[in-house]
Amino acid sequence: MKLEVDGSYRQEEGVIWGGGLLRDHTCKWITDFMFQEKGGSSFCVEAKALRDGLRLAWDRGFRRLICASDNQELVRILSAPGNIQDQVHDGVVREIHEVLNGDWQVDLSWCRREGIAAADWLARNGSMLPVPEFRIVKFLPPELEVLLLRDSLWIR
Template identity: 25%
Template structure:
């Protein structure tokens, strides 16, 4: 069963590497101002901050909360399939994090929330944290890039050039 924890750590306004042996998943949703279509972006990185992969997909016209829920669900599914056993999830949607940590996914009428609960009940360690938006810039960039440019699912083995610039800036500050 997943171990859910909300970190009470002191946070700064920058992204931080996960603990050695853990993988960090940052996720975010975005809505295009031009088309009102929503998309999600997710980024996986290891303890030294190196890119393990990223994923973006456009979802259509849905609420921002449902976008964030879908981003978490897809991120957990991918993490489980890849075989990550220790996952630190960071999300800038405080309501979603609060619902997950309080067990609200169990009784939810949203199918995706029930699926999240099911995934979290598997045999792995998952830490869930709320973070300020300023710590989620790469995932936010991935989601916004997708919203503006494509309707297909994209898996990024390597970060895009624009994401590399953001990552290098973050790593310089660490």
């Protein structure tokens, strides 16, 4: 399974939104999600998107997962050995570590934004949701089909 996540924020409005999607081993769409809430930073929204995507994958019963994020700092912090309490963003990072410590295999990697265009689209469209809201999408939005194909062809 593959999880791709992204997030966006508007500091002047104090609102963050994010999203992500799950694909199977053939890159076929399984489900996606988006959310919007008040408060946070660009790092925070990326971390929350990853946390929520991991929880969704776990709840769906997936136990082998490849995660892609375009946030190098997040990937670095989660990949570094050591005490997460020393990290600046330790609240959400700690929650992600708790999810990652489940009985499953998760490989986290950084990728360029161009490689997760579908997740970026979901994050931006999370801005259309009421505040706060988390929504799991049950049907593939037609606008995502071309982006999913492009992402599956992207060489990272």
